[in-house]
Amino acid sequence: MVLTACVLASSMAFIDATALPVALPRLRADFGADLASVQWVLNGYMLALASLTLIGGALADVYGKARMLALGCVLFGLASASCALAPSPAWLIAARVVQGAAAAIVTPASLALIGATYPRAERNRAIGIWAAASALTTAGGPVLGGWLTETFGWPSVFWINPPIAVVTVGVLVVFAPKDGRIQRRFDVIGAAVLASTLGALAWALSQIGPAEAQVAADTPAQKGTVLATVAALGIVGLAVYAFWERRSKHPMTPPRLAENRAFLGLNVATLMIYGAVSIMFFLLPFDLVDRRGLPATDAGLAFLPFALGVGLLSGVFGGVADKIGARVMLVAGPAGAALAYVWMALGQEESLMLGVIGPMTLLGLSFAVLVAPLTASVLSSVDQMDEGLASGINNAASRIAQLAGVALAAGVASFESGYEVGLLLAAVISIGGAFTAAITPTLDLAKAGDRGGA
Secondary structure (H helix, E strand, O other): OHHHHHHHHHHHHHHHEEEEEEEEHHHOOOHHHOOHHHHHHHHHHHHHHHHHHHHHHHHHHHHHHHHHHHHHHHHHHHHHHHHOOOOOOOHHHHHHHHHHHHHHHHHHHHHHHHHHHHOOOOOOOOOOOHHHHHHHHHHHHHHHHHHHHHHHOOOHHHHHHHHHHHHHHHOOOOOOOOOOOOOOOHHHHHHHHHHHHHHHHHHHHHOOHHHHHHOOOOHHHHHHHHHHHHHHHHHHHHHHEEEHHOOHHHHHOHHHOOOOHHHHHHHHHHHHHHHHHHHHHHHHHHHHHHHHHOOHHHHHHHHHHHHHHHHHHHHHHHHHHHHHHHHHHHHHHHHHHHHHHHHHHOOOOOHHHHHHHHHHHHHHHHHHHHHHHHHHHHOOOOHHHHHHHHHHHHHHHHHHHHHHHHHHHHHOOOOOOHHHHHHHHHHHHHHHHHHHHOOOOOOOOHHHHOOOOO
């Protein structure tokens, strides 16, 4: 029942992220809004999520995983209702920022609660079920969003969440184990510095690439200056945060995490793996629609093999990882993904089945092999008192990687052979993730039992 609550909680964020884009044209027409406002309906959510996820994980450690998960669900449900009732674009954007902040609590808290509930020897399978449900809800989001928008209007997309939030909180109240709160103060100053820093970096990354096409022809220099300034402030902010954490008596990211080679290696692998797949997710739709001439609906269906592969097989491979250990799967997953990117690049002139569906199927299989062992290894590499923070850091790493991957893909796409070059670059980065996983001293989950963190 606790796993069910965690799946339901995370599903709200995943459904919302994939169902809403389908509703944006109707939303824009109803409000008479411009494209910039519509873009911020998406970006406001993503920026809040990227900048606050690490803080959400730290809050789960300090104030209790089940408690913070329930609070995040309540906040997400209220923000969703506010979105549905929004009288103006500005109201909707503000409510979406609150939704993103709530999702930044829900996602790491749900994973940390799974880690606290299941013994290490069974954690891969539990996280595999969580990942499978997440993939299936992500795949079903566009279909559900389109049907709801056509039948009931765009606000109905947001009305999905409040009932799920109520059910999730009820299950947590009845079934969640008593929270084991960590006796340490929350680092408010460090949290503020980190949130503003990650927010600046995420904003700068989100403005590179596709956003450039929307800039007036006479303003690219000013645009570049603003981006460079914000990015520089973000880098300075990271230095300030590192300095503060060394001086704080209650650091949000304790030095023991920076000294944990397994934890650092797994997060570097996460950056590479999710950065690589983001390059592919940006480039492929343009090839499908612009070059192959597919309608948008058919182009979306081309991604189903990936989502279904992860959704149907993550639980299975999570169970396998419990038996044989995580290392081989942490290497095989990104290596298989790299092979899929190369296949896709070389198959650009082939049929849709051979050039897209085949490699997307391999990619789905590769991520099914990878996702549960990677997440479980991140949690198992730290002590239980840091599992919420570890989950938050890993989620933040994947979000930043996605933004960076899109920015890199947009730059590569400007070249004549940008599709092939981008996919080959994704393959190289993914191989880097496999190599990083191979040399990282990960915990052998098959033999760990209930031992403490590495």
